[in-house]
Amino acid sequence: MPKMKTDSGAKKRIKITGSGKLRRGKAFRGHLMRKKSSVQSRRLGRETDISPGIEKHVKKLMGL
Numbered sequence: 103m104p105k106m107k108t109d110s111g112a113k114k115r116i117k118i119t120g121s122g123k124l125r126r127g128k129a130f131r132g133h134l135m136r137k138k139s140s141v142q143s144r145r146l147g148r149e150t151d152i153s154p155g156i157e158k159h160v161k162k163l164m165g166l
Contacts, residue, residue, distance in 0.1 A: 109163040116152070116164060124152040124160055 117125045130138075131146040138146075152160050 106162075106165050108165040112160065112163040116160065117149075118164070118166070124157060124164070125149045126152055 115126060119125060127149055128146045131143070135143060
C-alpha cells in the first residue's frame with residue numbers, strides 16, 4: 103500500500119504546535135476591510151485552534 107500524501111492546501115494553511123495541537127488563521131480578512139471595525143480586524147488577525155469536530159479529518163489531511 104502506498105504512503106499517504108500530505109494535502110498541499112492543508113500544509114500551507116495549518117501549523118502544528120509543540121504539544122501537537124493544530125492552529126489555523128481566521129477567514130474574512132482578505133478584502134473589504136474598510137467596513138470592518140479595527141477591533142474586528144485585530145481579532146481576525148490572530149490564529150485559532152481547529153475545532154474538535156474536524157480535528158480528526160484535518161490530522162488525516164496533514165498525514166498525522
